[in-house]
Amino acid sequence: MKVINNMSKMLVWKGCTMASPTKIVLLGCGSYNPVTNMHLRMFELAKDALNKTGRYQVISGFMSPVSDAYKKKDLVPAKHRCEMLRAALKGSDWLKLDTWESSLTTWTPTAKVLRHYKEQVESQYVHKPSPSKRRKKLHNNTVSDIAQNHIPNIEVEGEQVPCVKFLCGADLLESFAQPGLWLEEDIEYIVGVHGLVVITRSGSDPLKFIYESDVLTKYKENIIIVTEWIYNDISSTKIRRALRRGESVKYLLQDSVIDYIREHQLYGTSDNKYINHMMPSPNGEAGSSPETEEQSSSSSGEISVILRSSPHNGYDSSHLTLHRMTTTLEKLSPVTKLLPTHNSSKVSCISDLGMLVRRVKNVRYNLRTTLARQHLN
Numbered sequence: 001m002k003v004i005n006n007m008s009k010m011l012v013w014k015g016c017t018m019a020s021p022t023k024i025v026l027l028g029c030g031s032y033n034p035v036t037n038m039h040l041r042m043f044e045l046a047k048d049a050l051n052k053t054g055r056y057q058v059i060s061g062f063m064s065p066v067s068d069a070y071k072k073k074d075l076v077p078a079k080h081r082c083e084m085l086r087a088a089l090k091g092s093d094w095l096k097l098d099t100w101e102s103s104l105t106t107w108t109p110t111a112k113v114l115r116h117y118k119e120q121v122e123s124q125y126v127h128k129p130s131p132s133k134r135r136k137k138l139h140n141n142t143v144s145d146i147a148q149n150h151i152p153n154i155e156v157e158g159e160q161v162p163c164v165k166f167l168c169g170a171d172l173l174e175s176f177a178q179p180g181l182w183l184e185e186d187i188e189y190i191v192g193v194h195g196l197v198v199i200t201r202s203g204s205d206p207l208k209f210i211y212e213s214d215v216l217t218k219y220k221e222n223i224i225i226v227t228e229w230i231y232n233d234i235s236s237t238k239i240r241r242a243l244r245r246g247e248s249v250k251y252l253l254q255d256s257v258i259d260y261i262r263e264h265q266l267y268g269t270s271d272n273k274y275i276n277h278m279m280p281s282p283n284g285e286a287g288s289s290p291e292t293e294e295q296s297s298s299s300s301g302e303i304s305v306i307l308r309s310s311p312h313n314g315y316d317s318s319h320l321t322l323h324r325m326t327t328t329l330e331k332l333s334p335v336t337k338l339l340p341t342h343n344s345s346k347v348s349c350i351s352d353l354g355m356l357v358r359r360v361k362n363v364r365y366n367l368r369t370t371l372a373r374q375h376l377n
């Protein structure tokens with residue numbers, strides 16, 4: 001009988017019934033530069049936690065990459081971030097990319113993005129198109145939608161208008177306290193009107209943070225904290241660093257995202273890919289890489305690798321390094337030409353390529369590869 005009493009309490013709790021949980025659309029905003037497995041996992045965690053309460057039913061999740069106007073350091077163009085998201089989301093039947101925010105030429109505060117979503121969900125619900133039309137729109141979600149102010153498609157059933165909740169990591173919640181970053185009224189709108197689902201992140205203490213904030217305490221009923229027990233601190237920053245250093249990011253990103261990054265030579269991958277293949281280590285094994293001071297790739301297809309070397313007595317082998325890089329690059333890509341752009345006479349002497357790898361410090365080579373196809377054009 002006790003169980004039944006408890007059940008009946010649950011049934012009347014806040015006017016909700018077990019039979020009619022509130023339908024939820026989760027919205028995640030971020031740079032997604034690039035999208036990681038943790039960004040995807042956040043949605044799964046949130047969905048599980050909300051559904052398990054019996055009060056909510058998550059029907060859709062949307063990922064909204066920030067526009068290029070956000071100008072965050074190392075932010076690659078929205079076109080690429082959207083394509084990587086699109087590739088990553090192929091395996092999900094309830095998560096979707098929304099390109100509206102990223103298509104704008106100015107940065108949009110998150111409160112405005114949420115307000116836009118709320119309006120879209122409500123209007124879509126009221127003027128619900130026929131299922132066939134909705135399905136068609138859903139599959140038309142391509143990068144070209146960026147120019148068309150794509151409207152998210154929510155699969156809705158029944159008559160209840162879904163609520164849009166903001167999904168974020170605990171670090172984003174804590175950024176609410178950064179002076180001058182978020183507007184007070186925006187925080188109030190986000191938490192008061194929409195509500196938050198916060199995924200814990202290492203080094204954060206969301207409960208304490210909520211306790212210390214008057215506005216968050218006021219709306220604490222609207223904040224759901226989801227503890228990620230499987231400790232996972234993947235961040236896009238760490239991914240970009242690993243890529244820049246030519247380190248593997250497999251199992252941290254979706255394979256399709258890794259393929260996209262390689263194909264489009266994002267985050268400095270072009271240089272490392274070649275360097276890792278061509279540079280022998282001191283004991284002759286392939287795989288060590290020279291210290292590169294700077295590696296960059298431009299949208300014009302040019303790749304720059306700058307090597308630093310220090311004065312050293314003995315034989316100058318840096319030209320050999322240059323030669324090896326040239327031939328390896330040409331072997332790897334027959335359409336690549338290397339144009340040395342620095343005077344090699346100033347380069348220090350070193351007898352061993354592996355040593356060069358470690359001692360390169362002062363003198364620079366700027367190896368510029370230009371795709372022959374571009375020469376031809």
Ligand SMILES: Nc1ncnc2c1ncn2[C@@H]1O[C@H](COP(=O)(O)OP(=O)(O)OP(=O)(O)O)[C@@H](O)[C@H]1O
Pocket residue numbers: 028029030031032033038039042167168169170171172199200201202232233234235236237238
């Ligand atoms: N490992 C993680 N655990 C919990 N939340 C995360 C994690 N990684 C990202 N998030 C959340 O994902 C959202 C989108 O974040 P964003 O794209 O800025 O990712 P990021 O990995 O933190 O990026 P960067 O490292 O470039 O700052 C934010 O709400 C952020 O808090």
Ligand SMILES: O=C(O)c1ccc[n+]([C@@H]2O[C@H](COP(=O)([O-])O)[C@@H](O)[C@H]2O)c1
Pocket residue numbers: 029030031065066070072108109110111172181182183186
């Ligand atoms: O709305 C705001 O005032 C606001 C202030 C700081 C960050 N945001 C959003 O938070 C998201 C994550 O930002 P970041 O810098 O952690 O990548 C991104 O979508 C930003 O638009 C939003």
